[in-house]
Amino acid sequence: MAEPIPLRRPSLHEEVATRLRNMIFERQLLPGQWVDELALARDWQISRTPLREALKVLAAEGLVVPVPRQGSKVAEIPEDEADELLPVMALLEGRCAFEAVRKARDADIRRLQRLHEQLEKHAAAHDIEAYYRANHEFHSAVQALAGNRWLDRATGDLRRFVRLLRGRQLHWPGRIEASINEHRVLLDAIVQRDAARAERVMHDHLLAQLAALKALRQHERAQGAPHAG
Template sequence: MSAALPIAPRALYEEVAELLRQRIFRRELEPGSWIDELKLAEEYGISRTPLREALKVLAAEGLVTMKVRRGAYVTEVSDKDLSDVYHLLSLLESDAAAVVAERADPGQLAELEGLHAELEAAARPGQVDRDQFFAVNERFHMKLLALADNRWRDQMVADLRKVMKLNRHNSLLKSGRIEESLAEHRALMAALKARDAQRAARQMRLHFDNGLEAAA
């Protein structure tokens, strides 16, 4: 029997990739900024090899751009990039919404209703918890995708949403957008509960159309 292959190096660069991913999402590493490999390797107490492997992972996700003889940079999202990402997310998630409307059982719809209730709570007039709304909103979308049960779509959406997070002007930051987004979620939930696949898909497309307009 051949000896088992070591897994520690892979686990290390994946861990480093996740640390860097979160720093990018928190804007500790700003879009367009150069990534100082030597400084990061010293900070994490690792060699540059796992760090470079981690950067390759992030480059494959679109979060990092590798420039010849210049190193790695946090990706800057252009208006066209943002439009393209929203367009694809609209196609993929509207299809998922139609599937859920047709196939979800009452218990699964109740899970979505529970998340929607959390959205309502986070957006109470005069008590809006923006960070909580952001977090629950993403959980709602991920749960809907999980219920639609297509792992290939899930992977594409996960990668596209990572790029969407690079946008400096998140759509939910626009004044009044949280209230609009909540109304769109209400309409989507009504379509899902009515088992109206076409209306559910249409509401999801509208949700992304409005989100892009607010993010631009």
């Protein structure tokens, strides 16, 4: 039997999808912006085939919206959908915190403490972008510690849409100070291995994000400023 011919770079479109996903999460591609396939193919020195396959992956994830005969646009989260998304995320992340506390080893808690130290550093500097990234890492670590594949799947799917908001609520005056305070209470519950309290604190932390986001949007409307999500 003849030796099979190996496929060349079978995961190229997955690599492209990862790069596009990161561009969206880092706001290099903004909500509502058209994806310039020609420019990206040229810059990345690839054909448009893996790029289009990657866009199909992101469309299935809800991160881009295909428009017939025009291309793909980065998805936007309308205000009413954000208002519905964050309470659901609060339930899921609360459960993540509950299960994480029950399963965490001492080394896991020490890692969360190190991540929290980064949050403290960025909050003190009022570095919103760095705080946002560290916050995402902390929440993702709690999710991973929960060790529940069904919870992980549901939370991970929705976290992609939360990331489209890019922590806009942190721009509301006083929010970053309130957020780090909430994280201090959460970390204390984790260190004390109080799963029920960790669940409540995490849940309320997400709802506080929503309250800040609503306040920011109301202020922007009052000022006549444009907003996204």
